[in-house]
Amino acid sequence: MHPIPLVLLLSAPSSAPLGCDEVGSPFGQENTFALEGRVFSRFGEARASYVRGHKHAGVDMRGDYRATIYPVCAGLVTAVQLSFPHLTVVVRHHRPDGSIFHSSYKHVTDVRVAEGELVTRTTALARLFDEAEHRRAKFGRAPVHLHFEVLVRTDDEGAASWSAMSMQALRRYRSDPMELFGSRGGSLSPPSPRR
Numbered sequence: 001m002h003p004i005p006l007v008l009l010l011s012a013p014s015s016a017p018l019g020c021d022e023v024g025s026p027f028g029q030e031n032t033f034a035l036e037g038r039v040f041s042r043f044g045e046a047r048a049s050y051v052r053g054h055k056h057a058g059v060d061m062r063g064d065y066r067a068t069i070y071p072v073c074a075g076l077v078t079a080v081q082l083s084f085p086h087l088t089v090v091v092r093h094h095r096p097d098g099s100i101f102h103s104s105y106k107h108v109t110d111v112r113v114a115e116g117e118l119v120t121r122t123t124a125l126a127r128l129f130d131e132a133e134h135r136r137a138k139f140g141r142a143p144v145h146l147h148f149e150v151l152v153r154t155d156d157e158g159a160a161s162w163s164a165m166s167m168q169a170l171r172r173y174r175s176d177p178m179e180l181f182g183s184r185g186g187s188l189s190p191p192s193p194r195r
């Protein structure tokens, strides 16, 4: 028996937050190019809920009922906020170049992490709704899904998620999640042949 597991020595410096050097799918160990097929509502689309006509601040990704949701890379849980059906987990990430961004996971339940917790790509954050919860959420014809955002700033206190009326206003606080996956696409597994 090893007194200290080798993996901890390699991956978890005690003081610094875990770095975000590889971005993967919030649905686990799948190629990030598979995410294109999950998206049914894109960044910047006009939305009717809350402030009518606001720009969609993230992407909606279809998943299976009860699908486990993972952080897109290692980081620190900074918020578990709102309530059903908008319960949201927010994770802060530090890139190797020193820049910071946050990822946000909405329409989840059974949250398994707490604020202040360090997470890695294999930490289960929460799960998507089951069929009964999905009916209760009243998402209309939308399938069970993850609403995923990339936050470039957080001093909007979340308001950009429901009130940005122009792309300029939205991009001040959010970026297109597909750009995040595009720039590091396939880093966890080989690119698909058609790329």
Ligand SMILES: [Zn+2]
Binding pocket: 041, 056, 058, 059, 060, 147, 148
């Ligand atoms: Zn959405």
